[in-house]
Amino acid sequence: MQYYLIQPKDPLIIRSGRPFEEITDAQAARFPPPSTVAGALRNIHARSTGKALNNKLLELAVTGPLALKLPINGDAPNEEHILVPKPADVQYFYDGGTAKTQLVRAKPMALAEGDGCDLPSGLLPLLTESVNVGKPVAGPNWWSFNDLVAWRKGEEVSFEQVVENGWTPAEPDIRTHIAINNQSRNAEAGKIFQTTGLTMWQQRADNQAFPEACISILAGIDGDITLPLLNLGGERRLAQVEPCTLWPTIPTDLVQAIKTAKGLTLTFLTPVLFNSGWLPSWLDEDTLTGMPPSCKSLQVKLRAAALARWVPQSGWDLEKKQPRAAQKMIPAGATYWFEIVGEPSDADIQSLWLAHLCDDAQNNRNGFGLALPAAYRFDL
Template identity: 80%
Template sequence: MQYYLIQPKDPLVIRSGRPFEEISDAQAARFPPPSTVAGALRNIHARSTGKTLDSELLKLAVTGPLAVKRPLNGDALTAEHILVPKPADVQYFKDEKTQLTHLVRSKPMAFAEGDGCDLPSGLQPLFAENLFTEKEIAGKPVSGPNWWSFNDLVAWRKGAEISFEQVVKNGWTPAEPDIRTHIAINNHSRNVETGKLFQTTGLSMWQQRSDNQPFPDACVSILAGIDGDITLPLLNLGGERRLAQVEPCTLWPTIPTDLVQAIKTAKGFTLTFLTPVLFNHGWLPSWLDKDTLTGTPPSCTGLQVRLRAAALERWSPQSGWDLAKNKPRAAQKMIPAGATYWFEIEGDATDEDIRSLWLAHFCDDAQSNLNGFGLALPAAYQFTI
């Protein structure tokens, strides 16, 4: 796998799969999904090597995309600059008394006697951790950064306390969306079509500036990998064929030395999805039995796990263009990045199986995995019951 940094030269216009509307809005500014980046990388790889755009390109594995926060002062990029989506088991709460914003962790917990819900048998609900400690916050949920530093996510999964200020400083809050108004041109007369206006919303790849800082101090690049060479310096990404610079890099997270032993000792782990994931049965992977919630992850050979809990946001639409067949793809329902699943290990686990969980892809469909969907970060988790 060879890794590349993609730096858009203009705000990115990424379609959501919804019917196209004449009037756009800020919610339409979105980070490119894996299939968009996979198509762009395979296209530029084919142009670099003289290959034709056919179904053979689909066999090239692509991983990512993640984001990278690039300081404008020229500092060398390290793992601390890698950005990942906010995990779904975290909420931002503002304390009404102190006016401070806190991170509230949700975790699987057993029902109290007499309580229950309609979750599948054996699946635990998630409760806010502060409800059962002395750190209960009298406040309400507020918005915050949707992108975290990779290092902050790793620390959070180890149980570390992270401040909201730290998340804001190390993470990414995109600048205001770039909304442009366009007109339709008659192909024959080359005149403006009366009354035909439409808008596009672009994602600005900059860090949102603060009140006391007139200019942003960082831009954001896209980090992805492909099993192939890329020699050309520019590619087209997203709608309107907007240009982006592409350059090789070695920036990719490496597996921690203590991860394997930590998961084996805890007899459980979480999977936090860093890219959207596609399952055939909605929220439930096909590699788990729907009755017992047990199975073997696709990256493993003998690891037997049981799903204990899950945290995920509402599904989002996904579509695209098939370069090989030259037609639009069917729309799909994606589980957004940040979704977190809790698994308990049944029986023994080998070091090789645990190691194979590191930044693997966990979609049901092999092609979705090759396209970069379902990239997940594993972390040790010990169940109390």
């Protein structure tokens, strides 16, 4: 796998799988899904090597994308600059008593006697550790990779730390367009629309015009890229692409920590696609037990899950020249809690590190379902 840094030269327009409205909104600004980045990387790889644009390119595995915060002072980025989506088990609450925003953790907990829910049999509800903490508020949707690792270890992570190390995008780039008649060269009546672009800059807390840092895209592909520019997203907007060696490395204590805890979490750093909606097909629907596709003997039992509402995912088939069928995509940040059944091997646990765990092999090759494992002990 060879890793590349993609630096957009203009705000990115990423379609959300719905028709363009006449008037768009800020929520339409999206980070590119894995399939968009995969298509762009395979395209520039084919152009770099003289290959044909056909279905053989789909056999090239792509990993990512993640975001990367590049300091404007020119310093080389390192692992602490890698950004990942906010985990779904975190909520931001404003405490009026202390006038501070807190991170509130939700975790699997047993129900009290007499309580009940409609979750599948054996699945635990997620309850917050704190009660009466205040009012839910908005916060950064992108965290530092190191902050997420610390959060998964149970360490204290502050809201101020998340804001400083994470990414809050600047205001979206909204542009108004009109249709021009090719014959008269005049604007056609009623044909006006807007596009919303994702601005790849860090929003400044002091609202100054000049940004603090620019945001790039980090991804990998099993192939060489020699050309310096590629097209990414709608309107064929340009992005610079260059090789890099930066990618998260597996912690030396991860394997032993998971074996000692006899449980683990899987946090998906890219959106994930499962055939049965929220439940992976590698888990038995009745017992919720199974083996991740990257493992040979590791048996796990699903105990809880935290995920946001699905979002549509589609694309364009270059060979057939037609839209691909729409899919329901679980947003990145989804987290699943598993209890380990039996004694896992070190190799199986190591294989989970940043593995792609979708049901379909092609979705894995497209970069969906990039999973971050972490140790978790069930204290019920």
